Amino acid sequence: MSETKTAITPTRAQDFPEWYQQVVRAADLAENSDVRGCMVIKPWGYGIWENMQRGLDRFFKETGHRNAYFPLLIPLSYLEKEAAHVEGFAKECAVVTHHRLEVGADGKMRPAPAAQLAEPLVVRPTSETIIGATYAKWVQSYRDLPILINQWANVFRWEMRPRVFLRTAEFLWQEGHTAHETEAEALEETQKMLGVYEKFAREFLALPVFTGEKTESERFPGAIKTLCIEAMVQDRKAIQAGTSHFLGQNFAKASGIQFLSRENKMEFAWTTSWGVSTRLIGAAIMMHADDDGMIVPPRIAPTHVVILPVTPKPETREPVLAAAEKLATELRAQKFHGAAVEVEIDKRDIGGGVKNWEWIKKGVPVRIEIGPRDLEKNSVALSRRDQGVKEKQFVPVSDVAPQIVETLQSIQDNLFSRALALREAHTRDIATREEFYNFFTPQNNSKPEIHGGFARSHWCGSADCEAKIKEDLKVTIRCIPFDAPEEHGTCVCGCGRASKRRVLWAKSY
Numbered sequence: 001m002s003e004t005k006t007a008i009t010p011t012r013a014q015d016f017p018e019w020y021q022q023v024v025r026a027a028d029l030a031e032n033s034d035v036r037g038c039m040v041i042k043p044w045g046y047g048i049w050e051n052m053q054r055g056l057d058r059f060f061k062e063t064g065h066r067n068a069y070f071p072l073l074i075p076l077s078y079l080e081k082e083a084a085h086v087e088g089f090a091k092e093c094a095v096v097t098h099h100r101l102e103v104g105a106d107g108k109m110r111p112a113p114a115a116q117l118a119e120p121l122v123v124r125p126t127s128e129t130i131i132g133a134t135y136a137k138w139v140q141s142y143r144d145l146p147i148l149i150n151q152w153a154n155v156f157r158w159e160m161r162p163r164v165f166l167r168t169a170e171f172l173w174q175e176g177h178t179a180h181e182t183e184a185e186a187l188e189e190t191q192k193m194l195g196v197y198e199k200f201a202r203e204f205l206a207l208p209v210f211t212g213e214k215t216e217s218e219r220f221p222g223a224i225k226t227l228c229i230e231a232m233v234q235d236r237k238a239i240q241a242g243t244s245h246f247l248g249q250n251f252a253k254a255s256g257i258q259f260l261s262r263e264n265k266m267e268f269a270w271t272t273s274w275g276v277s278t279r280l281i282g283a284a285i286m287m288h289a290d291d292d293g294m295i296v297p298p299r300i301a302p303t304h305v306v307i308l309p310v311t312p313k314p315e316t317r318e319p320v321l322a323a324a325e326k327l328a329t330e331l332r333a334q335k336f337h338g339a340a341v342e343v344e345i346d347k348r349d350i351g352g353g354v355k356n357w358e359w360i361k362k363g364v365p366v367r368i369e370i371g372p373r374d375l376e377k378n379s380v381a382l383s384r385r386d387q388g389v390k391e392k393q394f395v396p397v398s399d400v401a402p403q404i405v406e407t408l409q410s411i412q413d414n415l416f417s418r419a420l421a422l423r424e425a426h427t428r429d430i431a432t433r434e435e436f437y438n439f440f441t442p443q444n445n446s447k448p449e450i451h452g453g454f455a456r457s458h459w460c461g462s463a464d465c466e467a468k469i470k471e472d473l474k475v476t477i478r479c480i481p482f483d484a485p486e487e488h489g490t491c492v493c494g495c496g497r498a499s500k501r502r503v504l505w506a507k508s509y
Helices: 016-026 043-063 076-082 083-092 127-137 183-203 250-256 279-288 314-332 352-362 371-379 398-424 431-438 464-474
Strands: 031-034 039-041 072-073 092-099 101-103 109-111 118-123 145-157 170-180 210-213 225-233 238-248 258-260 266-268 270-277 306-308 344-346 365-370 381-382 395-397 427-429 454-458 476-481 502-506
Touching: 016 031, 039 043, 039 170, 043 145, 043 170, 043 183, 043 279, 043 381, 072 127, 076 083, 076 118, 076 127, 076 279, 109 250, 109 314, 127 145, 127 170, 127 250, 127 454, 127 464, 145 398, 170 183, 183 225, 210 502, 225 279, 225 398, 225 502, 238 250, 238 279, 238 502, 250 270, 270 279, 279 398, 306 314, 306 352, 314 344, 314 365, 314 371, 314 398, 344 352, 352 365, 365 371, 365 398, 371 381, 395 398, 427 502, 431 454
Parallel strands: 306 344, 306 365, 427 454
Antiparallel strands: 031 039, 072 118, 092 118, 101 109, 145 170, 170 270, 210 225, 210 476, 225 238, 238 270, 258 266, 365 381, 381 395, 454 502, 476 502
16 A cells, blocks of 8 residues: 655654654745754744734733843843853853954954953843843832833854754743742742743643643752743653743842832842743644644634635636635634634635645645635535645535634644643653663664653652663653642662652653
């Protein structure tokens, strides 16, 4: 039997990492830039990011936060104020040392020696230090707290092994930075914002996630606690989908964020930071795409419905386009989660099959074909991207608009259900070292990316055991789940030490 022809080669089963790159290319989401490690996000990919921004921004504002903007360049001395922070980011920093170029003796441009900066400036890898310096100016009294600010920005971290969306030197993100009067308020904020990320992942990205706390070795540099959401993608690896950090008073002390307390004493503020990035687009691709291209969850789709006019003869073009315009108007009058249904009519003068496949690969949720025969029957051919690419439903044209919101929500729910089923099928409790090592050891040497999934196993709390498993298997503790019950066991590393609860282990991106 011959293999089924797919739009994407290689398939997921043949070569998952290369399949991912080909989906990005075929869906016209992004491409590599001439600047090593950086990407160009194309309109379809950026449209997805814009919808993510809108959804998250609404959640942020509903929880009392406001947007602001802070400088791209950070004085090196600011970064050096928090020891763990600078150590954590030192190897990833890009540094500006000059403020002018000149033509050298060889005729080529070079930094002008006379234009060397008195203090180097770091291109922000994250903004805790520059924002902390600003907050120190804003805060004098407990009455100035809390400060609840979010920033939409780009950041730069020198990346040695770039992969579009997943790991790039420059990427887009949001970073929330808050300052509080008490430790309890800051801890509540850290937990609240992780809940926002969990809700967004579930409701917008159709991604079920585990929530929990990172181990000390996996914490954000300088944080007291790092909380996270972790998702499983189709090759059963984990992807960190968002983090929320309780910074204690570390950054406040480094930056001098002090205030006169209610007891008339000088106190340091308690701060948090939290963020998600364009990496979420990569997570959505790896979770939902198939061997024919991207499948975009409707809540983040730039276009919900594409109408494909079928006009085999010039004399049929005008009535078909008129019917398409009428249907588009009816569809746009519908509200999907409070916003108008986004509709595009593809009027390009190219073959219908070519157009259809382009939209399949882009992953638009709903495709509607309408041609002369459909006009005669007063119906259209409707295809859902979460179903087989050849599946069509012939729907009376009068029913399409009234049913479109229900159809889009059905697609959204179905994508979540499929993702949850995958995660549940490949998450298991493992008690012994032998079973654990077998679970994470490739069973097929020709496909080394194939491995078990998520393991819930005991850990004694030793950094040495954590490091040993990472060295042996490239498996890390993704989080200490919040919902893990107290349960006595023995560390899966084989050290023989006792453990009070299971943690979540996986290979990850």
